[in-house]
Structure formats: structure tokens, C-alpha cells
Amino acid sequence: xxxxxxxxxxxxxxxxxxxxxxxxxxxxxxxxxxxxxxxxxxxxxxxxxxxxxxxxxxxxxxxxxxxxxxxxxxxxxxxxxxxxxxxxxxxxxxxxxxxxxxxxxxxxxxxxxxxxxxxxxxxxxx
Numbered sequence: 592x593x594x595x596x597x598x599x600x601x602x603x604x605x606x607x608x609x610x611x612x613x614x615x616x617x618x619x620x621x622x623x624x625x626x627x628x629x630x631x632x633x634x635x636x637x638x639x640x641x642x643x644x645x646x647x648x649x650x651x652x653x654x655x656x657x658x659x660x661x662x663x664x665x666x667x668x669x670x671x672x673x674x675x676x677x678x679x680x681x682x683x684x685x686x687x688x689x690x691x692x693x694x695x696x697x698x699x700x701x702x703x704x705x706x707x708x709x710x711x712x713x714x715x716x717x
Contacts, residue, residue, distance in 0.1 A: 593666055599640030599684055608640075608686045615712045619693045619701070620661065622708045624716060625684040637682040639665060643689040657693045664701045678709045681717050 599605065608625040615622045641658045648654045665687075668675040679685065696704070 593639060593662060593669075597636055597639050597669070599638035599686065604638065604684055605640060605642070605686060608684050613712070613716050615708050615715065617704055617708055619690055619696055619704055620708070621688040621690070622712055623686040623688065624682045624712050626681065626716065627683045635680075636669075636676075637679050638684045639679075640684070640686045641689065642686060647689065647691050648694070653694060657689050657691075660698065660701065661687055661689060661693065661705075664698065664705050668702060668705060672706070675706055675709060678713050681713055 599608075604625075608623050611623075611625055613624045613626070615624075641662055643654045643657055645654070648657060669679070693701070
């Protein structure tokens with residue numbers, strides 16, 4: 592589980608991330624980012640949220656498994672991958688919107704997909 596300081600919890604902040612429409616999409620998830628304000632530069636870690644709808648995966652047990660899998664991948668990357676940790680510091684908030692194909696991917700492939708999505712977001716929006 593992500594540390595409490597990294598969790599995105601407030602629905603208003605989720606809405607702000609969605610309204611900016613800075614998205615990177617792959618077949619497993621959509622990565623939405625909210626950049627730091629131009630005036631404020633911070634070394635603080637971003638807030639990270641995970642979303643999956645009932646329409647995507649019907650059973651709650653499967654939705655929770657998909658969220659846990661992606662949450663663990665992000666947590667491992669923050670803990671072990673210094674380059675990934677530096678790449679996500681460009682953002683104030685990050686939201687992963689999960690697709691149903693996520694439950695079939697292996698964990699190591701998921702790690703690579705998360706790294707690639709963050710790099711692409713950095714290139715596209717920084």
C-alpha cells in the first residue's frame with residue numbers, strides 16, 4: 592500500500608486532474624497528470640490515485656485485485672527506481688484509470704508499462 596502522504600483521496604482533486612486533460616493512454620490504463628503550478632516548484636512527491644469503474648469490471652473482488660496490482664507496481668517503482676521517482680516529481684497529482692485488460696498482464700510487464708507511461712507523460716507535457 593502507498594504511504595498515506597502519497598495517496599490522492601479528495602474527489603475535488605480528482606476532478607481537477609480530469610479537467611486538465613493531460614492524458615497518456617495504453618491498453619492497460621490511462622495516466623492523467625496535473626502539473627505543479629508554474630510559480631510553485633517543489634521537491635514533494637505527487638499524490639497518486641487509482642480509479643476503476645463498475646462498468647469496466649463488474650465484481651468488486653476483481654476491481655480490488657486490479658487496483659492492488661497497479662498500486663504495488665507504483666509503490667515498488669517509487670521505492671526502488673530512482674529515475675522513476677525523479678520523473679513523477681514533475682506532477683502535483685497522478686491518476687491511473689484502469690482498463691479491464693490489466694488483470695491479464697504479468698507484474699513485470701506492468702512495471703515496464705508504468706515506467707513507459709510516466710516517461711511519455713514527461714516528454715509530452717513537461
